[in-house]
Amino acid sequence: MTRQKRSRHRLKRTVAPYLYLSPSLVIIGLLMLLPMVTVISYSFQNSAVLRRDPSFAGLKHYQAIFADPVFWASLWHTLYFTCMSVVFHMTIGMIFALMLNSDRINPTLRNILRVLYILPWLFTAVIIAVIWRLLLEPNGVVNSILMQLGLIGSKIEWFSSPETALHAVTFANIWAGYPLFMVSLLAGLQGIPKDFYEAADIDGAKGYQKLTFITIPQLMPIIISISLLDFIWTMQVFPLIWITTGGGPIYSTEVLSTYTYKLAFSSYNLSQASASAVVILLISLGLTLFYIRYQKAR
Amino acid sequence: MTFRIKPAMLKMAAAAWLLGATSAMADTTLEFTQWWEPEVPAGSLRKIMDEFEAANPGIKVTLVSGPYAATRDQISVGAATGTLSDVVGLDGAWVNNLNAQNALADMNPMMDASKFDKAQVADIIQVDGKAVMFPVASFVYPVFVNLDLAAQAGVTKLPSTRAEFLEAAKKMTHADKNQYGWVLPLSLQSPSGVQNDMMSWVWASGQSMMADGKPALEGKPVVDMLTFVKSLNDAGTISPGIATKTEQEKVEEFVNDRVGMMIDSLAHVNLIRKRNPKLNFDLIPVPVVENYNGKRGLPYASWGIGISAGSKHQEEAWKLVQYLMSEKVNAKLVSLANAFPGNVNAKPDFVTSDKAFGKAFEIFKTGYLANEFTGLPVAEDLMSQFDVEAQKMLAGEQSPEQAAANAQKGWTAKF
Incomplete structure (x- = not known):
């Protein structure tokens, strides 16, 4: 083989993988990179989208949103909403997964529970929001039951009171999101070798010791991966909050997604909305990098 | 071939x-x-x-x-x-x-x-x-009155002034039966309640929320309206859940005999009839301030x-x-x-x-069309800002005067 032929062959071998990847790269470029770059560029423009000749604004829009107390309240609400959701998704998911994996429960009952526990996953965010609005409205079922049980003396406006709204909307999100953990952990539980538990039995380990020294360490890779993903996804939840409270009452359930939406479609301030969206992007990016590093380390 | x-x-x-x-x-x-x-x-x-x-x-x-x-x-x-x-x-x-x-x-x-x-x-x-x-x-917004609830409450004359409206709302309210005199939707998801259910009281009396093309929310008309809405709330006549209630929910509550009066679009008449064919209701203009005899603004x-x-x-x-x-x-x-x-x-x-x-x-022919949000910059945002201040007022965090002053500050920045 001549040198020319060899170099052509090498070139082909180098280029071929990129050719195979090119359709995906084009799609990623058009559907992800281009919108992202566009939004970032909008955040540095005055009257982005609304003017055909927008001027350069520098960091003005970032300064404006950082000076807005509602932005900081939204950030705090987002963190509360996300952290509480992830912790409870994990806890409830773990409890239900252990229940469904247990031999002590009758198989028929276990199958029924499996269907019941997975139900929230089958509903869209809009349906979940409507269900919880109906259940938690002042004249709704929840207040009625609590009053009959004597747990509350008067009707609570769960979504309409600034004191309870954020907790109520977080509760609805917890209900909607635990099945992801449950299914993932159940798969993980079924993959733990039984020998571990038999050895623990021989050593005289108790139930909680088996849980803390075998089950949880074995599930830890799944717990960390799913928690990180859940954290990223929950941070961006929009329809549930928008439909249940619209970010109110006052600003008590305003999160970064509703704050950004209002800037864009209520104030038509698309430049500031873009700056806010870039902040969300940076937070999500930080978590994603953390997730990738964790996956690589494994 | x-x-x-x-x-x-x-x-x-x-x-x-x-x-x-x-x-x-x-x-x-x-x-x-x-x-x-x-x-x-x-x-x-x-x-x-x-x-x-x-x-x-x-x-x-x-x-x-x-x-x-x-x-x-x-x-x-x-x-x-x-x-x-x-x-x-x-x-x-x-x-x-x-x-x-x-x-x-x-x-x-x-x-x-x-x-x-x-x-x-x-x-x-x-x-x-x-x-x-x-x-x-x-699509004009008159007041819909549930005539059966009004009759049961002993409201024989339908209200034409704010004071009469407050009295009628009090009479129609029976919280123990989940029945209220009025319904006010102030959800931030769609803050049009500010325009249709709050400012309509100002326009009905021939008043304005503006002066010389600028917001005048600290003026008597808006402060009086806020005070009136607060008095309805303090009297417990407004159906609970104000801060997250939407227009659709408002109509549903009226259809289901849970509120005696609501301000709503005439476009919903057929919907109301379809949802509850037995509902006996009438339409009246939005009540006005005492001694006002001029033309009524119709939201x-x-x-x-x-x-x-x-x-x-x-x-x-x-x-x-x-x-x-x-x-x-x-x-x-x-x-x-x-x-x-x-x-x-x-x-x-x-x-x-x-x-x-x-x-x-x-009602339409004897009044005039009034919607001062038409033509205003970022009208929805202005409604949203006013909505938040009204919610704070109804939550007892501020007085009507403070709500008006805070809203004025926000609106002025937008102008």
């Missing part, structure tokens, strides 16, 4: 192609973006367009229809990118932004050139001296119409606008929508065939 193309066939085909091509070149096609088509019986808006095309040979109309929110977004983007349709359906809340983008044509020169009778239209929305929108159809939402500043067919577009604003066509269109006409001479057929609409039409 062989197929031979005869010269005569070729000639015919060429003639047909030529005819088609020339007529296509001669025709002007107008694009008309609106959200109205899905809200009227199927095919009815297209039929009106077909009649327009028949009356104006050489002009074709393409309808671009979608739901309200999608149309709003489409128009915003179209204005920014210079791709706005020739004729556009408008909400009064959008026109200021669109005008700031120079997206809407001034219809004053078109009116002058065609000697258009301005007296025949109910309103012409002007921004910076430019006539940018006509309300084609108006309204409208289907507005305007012409794109970038349209290459403004002459033809104006013909379409004129056509839709003409007496007969306007009457036909508003009859389909159960709305009140943009042409003051038009009389929709439902006002004679339906008692409730007939009464509302009388």
Whole structure:
């Protein structure tokens, strides 16, 4: 083989993988990179989208949103909403997964529970929001039951009171999101070798010791991966909050997604909305990098 | 079998192609973006367009229809990118932004050139001296009263002043039975409750939330209105869940006998009847302040119409606008929508065939259309800011005066 032929062959071998990847790269470029770059560029423009000749604004829009107390309240609400959701998704998911994996429960009952526990996953965010609005409205079922049980003396406006709204909307999100953990952990539980538990039995380990020294360490890779993903996804939840409270009452359930939406479609301030969206992007990016590093380390 | 193309066939085909091509070149096609088509019986808006095309040979109309929110977004983007349709359906809340983008044509020169009778239209929305929108159809907001609940509560005379309204609301309220006198939707998801259910009290008494084109929220009219709403809330007459209640929920509560009175769009009459055919209700104008005898402002939402500043067919577009604003066509269109006409001479057929609409039409004729949010910059944002301050007031965090002052501060920044 001549040198020319060899170099052509090498070139082909180098280029071929990129050719195979090119359709995906084009799609990623058009559907992800281009919108992202566009939004970032909008955040540095005055009257982005609304003017055909927008001027350069520098960091003005970032300064404006950082000076807005509602932005900081939204950030705090987002963190509360996300952290509480992830912790409870994990806890409830773990409890239900252990229940469904247990031999002590009758198989028929276990199958029924499996269907019941997975139900929230089958509903869209809009349906979940409507269900919880109906259940938690002042004249709704929840207040009625609590009053009959004597747990509350008067009707609570769960979504309409600034004191309870954020907790109520977080509760609805917890209900909607635990099945992801449950299914993932159940798969993980079924993959733990039984020998571990038999050895623990021989050593005289108790139930909680088996849980803390075998089950949880074995599930830890799944717990960390799913928690990180859940954290990223929950941070961006929009329809549930928008439909249940619209970010109110006052600003008590305003999160970064509703704050950004209002800037864009209520104030038509698309430049500031873009700056806010870039902040969300940076937070999500930080978590994603953390997730990738964790996956690589494994 | 062989197929031979005869010269005569070729000639015919060429003639047909030529005819088609020339007529296509001669025709002007107008694009008309609106959200109205899905809200009227199927095919009815297209039929009106077909009649327009028949009356104006050489002009074709393409309808671009979608739901309200999608149309709003489409128009915003179209204005920014210079791709706005020739004729556009408008909400009064959008026109200021669109005008700031120079997206809407001034219809004053078109009116002058065609000697258009301005007296025949109910309103012409002007921004910076430019006539940018006509309300084609108006959906007024009277007070709906559940007559059975009123009778049970001993309310024999329907309220015409604020004090009478408060008394009636108190009488109709029985919290133990989940029954309340009034309903106030202040959800931030759609803050139109500020316009329809709060400011309507100001406009009904011939008052204003503005002074010299600037917000005047600290003035007596708005502070009095806030004080009145607070008094209704303090008396426990407002159905709970105010801060997250939406307009749909408001209507549902009225339909289900849970509230005695609500301010709502006349467009919902048929919906209410459908949801509860047994509901016995009447319509009254929004009550006024004591001793007010002037004309009552009627809050309204409208289907507005305007012409794109970038349209290459403004002459033809104006013909379409004129056509839709003409007496007969306007009457036909508003009859389909159960709305009140943009042409003051038009009389929709439902006002004679339906008692409730007939009464509302009388209210409409004796009052005047009032919606000061029309033409304001970022109207929805202004409503949202006022909404938050009103919520704080109803939560006991501030007085009506403080709510008005805080809202004024926010609004002034937007102006």
